[in-house]
Amino acid sequence: MKTEALIAMLANGPVQVAPGAVARRVLAAVAVGGAVALGVVLAALRLRPDLAAAVHAPMFWLKLAVPVVVAALAIVAVRRLARPGGRAGPVVAIGAVLAVVLAAFAVADVALAPAGERAAIVLGRTALPCVVLVTALSLPGLAALFVALRSLAPTRLRAAGAAAGALAAGVGAAIYALHCNEMTLPFVAVWYALGMAVPAALGALLGPRWLRWS
Amino acid sequence: MEDVEEALRSALLLALSGDNEAYVAFLTRTGAHLRSYFRRRLASSPNDVEDLVQETLLAIHNRRHTFEPTARLMPWLYAIARYKLIDLLRAQSPRRAIEVALDDDEGIAELVHADASPAETRRDLARLLDALPDRYRLPIVLVKLEGRSVAEAAQATGISQAAIKVGIHRGLKKLAAIVAKRR
Numbered sequence: 001m002k003t004e005a006l007i008a009m010l011a012n013g014p015v016q017v018a019p020g021a022v023a024r025r026v027l028a029a030v031a032v033g034g035a036v037a038l039g040v041v042l043a044a045l046r047l048r049p050d051l052a053a054a055v056h057a058p059m060f061w062l063k064l065a066v067p068v069v070v071a072a073l074a075i076v077a078v079r080r081l082a083r084p085g086g087r088a089g090p091v092v093a094i095g096a097v098l099a100v101v102l103a104a105f106a107v108a109d110v111a112l113a114p115a116g117e118r119a120a121i122v123l124g125r126t127a128l129p130c131v132v133l134v135t136a137l138s139l140p141g142l143a144a145l146f147v148a149l150r151s152l153a154p155t156r157l158r159a160a161g162a163a164a165g166a167l168a169a170g171v172g173a174a175i176y177a178l179h180c181n182e183m184t185l186p187f188v189a190v191w192y193a194l195g196m197a198v199p200a201a202l203g204a205l206l207g208p209r210w211l212r213w214s
Numbered sequence: 215m216e217d218v219e220e221a222l223r224s225a226l227l228l229a230l231s232g233d234n235e236a237y238v239a240f241l242t243r244t245g246a247h248l249r250s251y252f253r254r255r256l257a258s259s260p261n262d263v264e265d266l267v268q269e270t271l272l273a274i275h276n277r278r279h280t281f282e283p284t285a286r287l288m289p290w291l292y293a294i295a296r297y298k299l300i301d302l303l304r305a306q307s308p309r310r311a312i313e314v315a316l317d318d319d320e321g322i323a324e325l326v327h328a329d330a331s332p333a334e335t336r337r338d339l340a341r342l343l344d345a346l347p348d349r350y351r352l353p354i355v356l357v358k359l360e361g362r363s364v365a366e367a368a369q370a371t372g373i374s375q376a377a378i379k380v381g382i383h384r385g386l387k388k389l390a391a392i393v394a395k396r397r
Contacts, residue, residue, distance in 0.1 A: 012234075015229050016230060022279070083281075083290065084297065085290055152280050153297075214273070
């Protein structure tokens with residue numbers, strides 16, 4: 001086909017598009033992933049039984065805040081990386097600084113605790129389920145975000161995959177926090193972080209292959 | 215360079231709000247830019263150029279919802295062109311794809327300057343060359359543009375052959391710096 005013919009054909013159909021497609025599709029994917037994860041927590045895992053009392057503890061909100069901040073930073077990165085030529089931008093540096101701050105508080109928490117309690121406040125009682133379930137609750141969101149990204153046009157596929165993984169992980173971990181009854185900062189800094197790192201790494205691993213569009 | 219960005223961008227914005235005639239103009243002009251951009255990158259396989267132009271135009275069309283109206287257009291176009299180019303090269307030879315991938319953002323200025331008509335390119339080049347002092351400009355014009363030998367250029371200008379060579383070398387460096395700054 002001649003190029004002019006192609007151009008005429010492309011311009012022959014409707015060309016108009018509504019602005020804001022990137023934001024809409026990313027948010028829809030987050031909503032789908034979050035809804036599925038919330039459904040699993042409500043139906044299978046159950047909310048923590050003392051939820052009504054826990055909401056008065058600052059630690060409950062801090063535990064929720066960590067993944068929410070991860071998700072907030074990651075959604076900025078995903079929206080930028082979803083466009084041709086887009087880069088993650090300054091959110092990576094901001095995230096790194098916040099991670100260092102969180103780690104510092106966690107280390108201080110451990111250092112200030114009586115020697116006999118140190119292991120307990122780091123390990124908690126649910127370390128392994130935490131990592132596994134945070135990862136599992138992130139997977140629906142990761143899948144939905146990959147579908148959304150494939151309809152957009154990322155050109156840095158590994159970064160886009162990692163950002164999608166981090167976003168899904170932030171949402172998944174925030175919802176898991178409604179079920180989890182661990183109440184120490186070092187636990188969050190180690191096991192939540194690990195649980196969120198797995199989907200991010202998975203996204204980075206799968207991005208170059210699965211986010212390819214043509 | 216700003217005019218290309220502005221002209222193409224306003225044409226695309228008109229098109230995205232429903233003006234199909236502006237869309238034809240946008241695609242035609244973009245296609246011309248892509249053609250000379252790919253031609254330079256695919257010197258060894260000129261037959262692929264038009265296919266790649268068409269594929270890229272199609273990708274621009276199918277992904278037009280990812281253009282942010284407040285963003286610059288050229289980086290967006292260039293990223294799609296480069297993505298398509300790497301796709302093609304990867305299918306042919308992984309090594310060349312890596313080379314192109316490595317030279318990251320080099321090419322935006324090149325795409326902007328990869329103008330459709332030779333006349334326009336010549337005008338751009340003339341404007342660029344005007345910024346150079348004679349001792350750089352003359353050697354480049356005589357040897358690189360008019361295709362004379364170094365000896366002929368030396369004779370025509372009364373400059374030594376060594377000075378002609380140095381003039382070309384430094385002049386091209388300066389041009390590259392000017393282009394890079396404009397970007």
